[in-house]
Amino acid sequence: MNDRTGVSTKLLLWLPGVIAVVLLVVPLAIRDRLPDPLAIHWDLSGAPNGSGPLILIALVSSVAVAIAWVVFLRTYRVGMLESHAGAMVWFLVILVGGMETFTIAANLDRATWQDAANFGPGRAAVLVVLAGVVGFGVWRVLGGTMTDPSVAIGPAPSAGIELGEHAVWVGKTAAAKGFVGIALVITVGSAAAAVFRLSPVVALSLVVTALPLLMFISLRVRVSNTAVTIWMGIFGVPRVSYPLTRIIRAEVIEVRPLAYGGWGYRIVKGARAWIVRRGEGIRLVRPGKSDIVITVDGAAGAAGLINDILMTQGRFVAAESS
Known part of the structure; x- marks a missing residue:
């Protein structure tokens, strides 16, 4: 890394930990203004079609970012692949944080989860692109050249x-057995999502994840x-x-x-x-x-x-x- 003591580096290193806490604390702090359960699934038209408990949404988002952040800290301290780990953790921070933010905003001050505001696939696509751009920017800032x-x-x-x-x-x-196992599990999950008609977003996410894995086993x-x-x-x-x-x-x-x-x-x-x-x-x-x-x-x-x-x-x- 070119400047391991720079302000930008310190912010990129420690801010994900703060965001992990925020993702847990903020939804609980405003829970009186939110229905429980919350709307967490939307169909392709943007209408809510599934729900989940508030505490679960907050915990999953917070823990996912926290785990990625700990891995990032570890790679930074051993001086290996910090730019790659930073890009991945910030991609996850923007994606997960954005999804929780959209979810909370759609449910805010609604009587029930069925009354939640629309959340169409267009917003999800914009969020994925934004997360990718931020991840690439972090990779460059942290010296992304190998x-x-x-x-x-x-x-x-x-x-x-x-x-x-x-x-x-x-x-x-062939890839390691663990890698092959993950690919197979996600592939089976994709098929199950289609058979049981789970959320289109969930099914599409599984398919998009499974295809690259199958390409590289x-x-x-x-x-x-x-x-x-x-x-x-x-x-x-x-x-x-x-x-x-x-x-x-x-x-x-x-x-x-x-x-x-x-x-x-x-x-x-x-x-x-x-x-x-x-x-x-x-x-x-x-x-x-x-x-x-x-x-x-x-x-x-x-x-x-x-x-x-x-x-x-x-x-x-x-x-x-x-």
Whole structure:
């Protein structure tokens, strides 16, 4: 972080804790002006169609922000990914805080929850966009730039390919069981939301969360004489190819997801990373462009074949010795 003692940094660091308290205290302080239960669900037309107890709404909002804030403090103190954690906690602060504010405002001075003011999907969309903008701003203020942290852990063994020969290598890897479990639970939740006709906002939120998770629970890699191709997730989408004509060598590396900001497709200074788990992977070195980092089982075999192909084509460039 460029200025760890600056006023802006201190505000960004401690204000979420204050907001967590406010989210709990304020609704209880004005509970005499609110119906109990409150309207907490609205249909697509904006009319209230579901309710919940005031204390539960206040507690859930407050605890969610408080937990995110504690994680943020921890990452700041150990000096790791503070900009990413800050962006996520402030995204949550704006989203959860905004939802509670809209909910309280819609119910204020109403006799029953059925009398609550309309709350259409347009407001929710604006809130999500605002939360994203604030999160990005916090990321920038907290020094949101990262460089490729990976280090080659050893030379890639030759695959024995000689001039005129052709070979193909295919490999895959899967995310950790816990990550896969979360993806499956959210996917099942999405299906249940549709079957039992839960709030459209809840159902849409689950679907939007489940799809990216399903996209990044596995990864397949194919190395040919012309390109390295990646397929993500159970749908095989996205599919990306990196021509060997733009690569000068492949290295075997140890990948730590948190060093790149998490799982999925990550962008850091000097690299673009496809990450579904911790452990071995390959780095495709591209002069004048960002390197490509890929987590895949059998990384040494993939890197060895790539380097052999580059050697037979006269394009291999060895790493400079330190």
